[in-house]
Amino acid sequence: MTRGPVRRVVSLVPSLTEAVAAGAPELLVGATDWCSHPAGLEVTRIGGTKNPDTARIAALAPDLVLANEEENRPQDLGALRAAGLTVQVTEIRTLDQALRELERVLVRGCGLPRPGWLDAAEAAWRDLPAAPSGPxxxxxxxxxxxxxxxxxxxxxxxxxxxxxxxxxxxxxxxxxxxxxxxxxxxxxxxxxxxxxxxxxxxxxxxxxxxxxxxxxxxxxxxxxxxxxxxxxxxxxxxxxxxxx
Known part of the structure; x- marks a missing residue:
């Protein structure tokens, strides 16, 4: 985990870019070319999720880089760590896991208050069955x-x-x-x-x-x-x- 307050974040995952930008867009200094939400986000673009410019990311001197084990390549994350950067990697295969990881990234990783939209998301899915029964x-x-x-x-x-x-x-x-x-x-x-x-x-x-x-x-x-x-x-x- 990072040491000291997080003031500069690079996101390698469109979902996480939007999640951070929804509450603290000022934290984001870099994001991928595929990070399309929110519209008009003004950050340094660092390439794609599979081919990020690791040198450019390092030059941005982020306190934290957000990544995902499926969307991003291990060799790129290894290069960022070798450059002395803190990389937080999420693993998301289910809704429950996504909700836990979002809180981990936003609250414990970025030091932000728990967002209201996360409570709304939990409520929206709460009463739906966890097992399929339809078409x-x-x-x-x-x-x-x-x-x-x-x-x-x-x-x-x-x-x-x-x-x-x-x-x-x-x-x-x-x-x-x-x-x-x-x-x-x-x-x-x-x-x-x-x-x-x-x-x-x-x-x-x-x-x-x-x-x-x-x-x-x-x-x-x-x-x-x-x-x-x-x-x-x-x-x-x-x-x-x-x-x-």
Whole structure:
């Protein structure tokens, strides 16, 4: 953990950038090119989540670098530590884990008061079931090649709490590559198509699943862990209902 007050933060994770900026934008001195929320955030851009400019980050002299074990590469985090920087790495595979990690980052890491939106997020998801009981779905996250949500993913946990039964939730891989022919052969009731990381649209995605209703959902509400979590249940539930 950091020593002394944290006054300069570099975030390598869009979700965490938004989480810090929601309460203390003045702390942020650097963020990735993919950190799009809040709009108009004025910080030094340090490259992508997978290819950050570690020298530029070090030159910013942050008190704390925020990272994620899935979104960021170990070799980049190792280079930052070798430069003498404190790196806080999150691991987020479930909603409960996300809520705990957000408090750890914001309160214990950055020294901020617990934000009201975190309480709102907990309340918004509190009464939803933790086990799926609704339509069986395939959930692509990429095409060329086709990849879907598999086991042990944050987005999969959110969908399960909204009643969606992911047909690949027991796959050995977290993001398996599955041929389109196999996806269409599964006994799915629904295909869920987020607009990130691949930007599925009405013209690019549903046409690949001609026999299935397609739910086009907000990737930010499905895959980001931050202020968007408070509105996510309603936004996602509306998109799923519209497809049935």
């Amino acid at each position: 069986a779905a395939v959930v692509p996250i990429w095409r060329r090649p086709w990849m879907v949500l598999g086991r042990d993913t944050f987005a999969g946990d959110l969908l399960a709490r909204l009643g969606v039964r992911n047909l690949y939730a027991d796959h050995a891989d977290r993001y398996p590559r599955i041929p389109l022919s196999e996806l269409n052969a599964r006994a799915a009731d629904l295909v869920v198509l987020p607009d990130e990381p691949y930007r599925f649209t009405a013209e690019d995605g549903p046409e690949a699943f001609p026999q299935l209703p397609a739910a086009l959902v907000s990737g930010r509400h499905l895959t980001w862990y931050g202020p968007s979590l408070a509105a996510a249940p309603g936004v996602l539930a509306a998109a799923l209902a519209a497809a049935r």
